[in-house]
Amino acid sequence: MSSHVWCHGPYCHTHQTLDRVRGSQGSKVLRTRKIKQWRDDSLYNWFCSMHCYNEFANKYVQQIVRIAPRTEPLTTPCQIREHSNIDYYGKPYKTKSVLINAEHLGVDNE
Numbered sequence: 528m529s530s531h532v533w534c535h536g537p538y539c540h541t542h543q544t545l546d547r548v549r550g551s552q553g554s555k556v557l558r559t560r561k562i563k564q565w566r567d568d569s570l571y572n573w574f575c576s577m578h579c580y581n582e583f584a585n586k587y588v589q590q591i592v593r594i595a596p597r598t599e600p601l602t603t604p605c606q607i608r609e610h611s612n613i614d615y616y617g618k619p620y621k622t623k624s625v626l627i628n629a630e631h632l633g634v635d636n637e
């Protein structure tokens with residue numbers, strides 16, 4: 528693999544920053560940023576910024592969704608228990624519901 532790739536942001540070359548300017552006086556252009564390759568699993572290996580990543584995702588969202596369509600909701604096993612604080616006299620107060628035993632909380636359970 529090459530030591531660099533060009534940012535995949537579809538509008539990277541239109542963002543007005545001095546580091547994108549190339550060319551000689553009278554024929555200057557804004558150019559797509561070059562990205563050094565460092566980690567295969569990082570989006571920053573393909574996009575120079577979250578801004579360019581978001582522009583890519585917004586422009587190609589239909590194609591992106593077709594990569595892994597979600598036709599049914601996912602679920603993650605969990606339990607809810609009531610938790611009460613006990614006051615000085617041993618009586619419960621401030622009862623609240625607590626989510627426990629949530630496996631892979633926040634991660635899709637595919």
Ligand SMILES: [Zn+2]
Pocket residue numbers: 534535536539560574575576579
């Ligand atoms: Zn970019």
